[in-house]
Amino acid sequence: MMNIFRIVLVAIVLSSVSTLAVAADKEAPKKEEPKKDPKADATKKDPKDMNIDEAEAAGLCPVDKIAFKLIYHHDVKDKTYHFCSRKCMTTFKDDPTKFTVKK
Numbered sequence: 001m002m003n004i005f006r007i008v009l010v011a012i013v014l015s016s017v018s019t020l021a022v023a024a025d026k027e028a029p030k031k032e033e034p035k036k037d038p039k040a041d042a043t044k045k046d047p048k049d050m051n052i053d054e055a056e057a058a059g060l061c062p063v064d065k066i067a068f069k070l071i072y073h074h075d076v077k078d079k080t081y082h083f084c085s086r087k088c089m090t091t092f093k094d095d096p097t098k099f100t101v102k103k
Helices: 002-025 038-043 052-057 086-094
Strands: 072-076 079-083
Touching: 052 079, 072 086, 079 086
Parallel strands: none
Antiparallel strands: 072 079
16 A cells, blocks of 8 residues: 555646646746837937927926926917916017027
């Protein structure tokens, strides 16, 4: 009876070891990192070099060129511009061509 018990025990141990060995051979598939587009980095502008429409599209204040909650608004020629502060809005209202004309 003891010999049968030993044989069964050895068989269980060997099957579990072989199962672990097979599981260790199968590695988890590696995730490929998304490829970076070099053109996208080259065309990315510094906020200070953006014109007013590019800053507006990027969600930046067109005067200070910073990301901020844009709560002040002003309309010029059927287009609404958003600003981070009353000071920026006033600066824009005083001379909108300073910001709308490309330099």
